[in-house]
Amino acid sequence: MNLEMVMQELEDLGKERSKKMYMSNGAHEPLFGVATGAMKPIVKKIKINQPLAEELYATGNYDAMYFAGIIADPKAMTESDYDRWMDAAYFYMLSDYVVAVTLSESDIAQEVADKWIASGEELRMSAGWSCYCWLLGNRKDVEFSESKISDMLDMVKNTIHDSPERAKSAMNNFVYTVGTSYLPLHEKAVETAKVIGIVEVKRDQKKSSFLNANENIQKEVDKGRIGFKRKHVRC
Numbered sequence: 001m002n003l004e005m006v007m008q009e010l011e012d013l014g015k016e017r018s019k020k021m022y023m024s025n026g027a028h029e030p031l032f033g034v035a036t037g038a039m040k041p042i043v044k045k046i047k048i049n050q051p052l053a054e055e056l057y058a059t060g061n062y063d064a065m066y067f068a069g070i071i072a073d074p075k076a077m078t079e080s081d082y083d084r085w086m087d088a089a090y091f092y093m094l095s096d097y098v099v100a101v102t103l104s105e106s107d108i109a110q111e112v113a114d115k116w117i118a119s120g121e122e123l124r125m126s127a128g129w130s131c132y133c134w135l136l137g138n139r140k141d142v143e144f145s146e147s148k149i150s151d152m153l154d155m156v157k158n159t160i161h162d163s164p165e166r167a168k169s170a171m172n173n174f175v176y177t178v179g180t181s182y183l184p185l186h187e188k189a190v191e192t193a194k195v196i197g198i199v200e201v202k203r204d205q206k207k208s209s210f211l212n213a214n215e216n217i218q219k220e221v222d223k224g225r226i227g228f229k230r231k232h233v234r235c
Contacts, residue, residue, distance in 0.1 A: 003056065006052070014063070028062075031061055039066075053073070086116070095130070104233050133177040137230050146185065153185065156172075156192065165201050
């Protein structure tokens with residue numbers, strides 16, 4: 001399938017309801033409003049296709065950019081490729097659920113995510129912390145440096161309330177993910193979550209969200225899901 005064929009299929013799958021929902025979260029035209037589950041039959045036809053993924057991402061169409069992340073070859077992309085994708089990721093659903101997810105399946109994930117976290121730019125920070133969430137929820141505990149993750153928990157504890165809004169959300173999710181999916185630091189994540197307390201995330205034209213990592217970790221403890229790992233990160 002070529003670019004035109006995929007764009008036509010995506011357009012045919014578009015729903016006004018999904019479009020409105022994406023736009024209420026920050027997406028803007030062009031977009032069709034395709035539910036992510038509806039993309040699976042096209043993914044089966046294409047599988048992995050990096051050149052096509054690049055063409056789709058470059059359209060600036062939200063649905064095409066999302067689909068690009070599913071068919072991209074994470075290990076074929078360089079740091080500059082990921083930076084270029086981040087430059088075009090104009091809101092959190094692209095930065096955290098397309099770019100960060102794709103990056104998490106590459107061999108340079110931690111290295112790139114570390115730079116984004118240190119960038120001071122809202123969506124890059126958000127993507128960097130989100131990438132670690134996807135990593136910790138999927139890869140074995142031995143693949144991480146315990147001292148590094150511990151230092152990152154300290155960083156969240158000391159800076160979360162003064163960080164950009166989207167970064168706050170991703171940082172809170174990081175504490176939750178360490179508490180749920182990274183056994184060596186479960187206790188420290190719980191303590192960190194207690195110190196942080198409620199995190200307020202302000203949203204444009206919407207009511208603030210109030211996040212509570214400690215409460216959410218406790219729910220997973222109650223369900224016996226501590227140490228949970230996903231089989232797959234991408235759809």
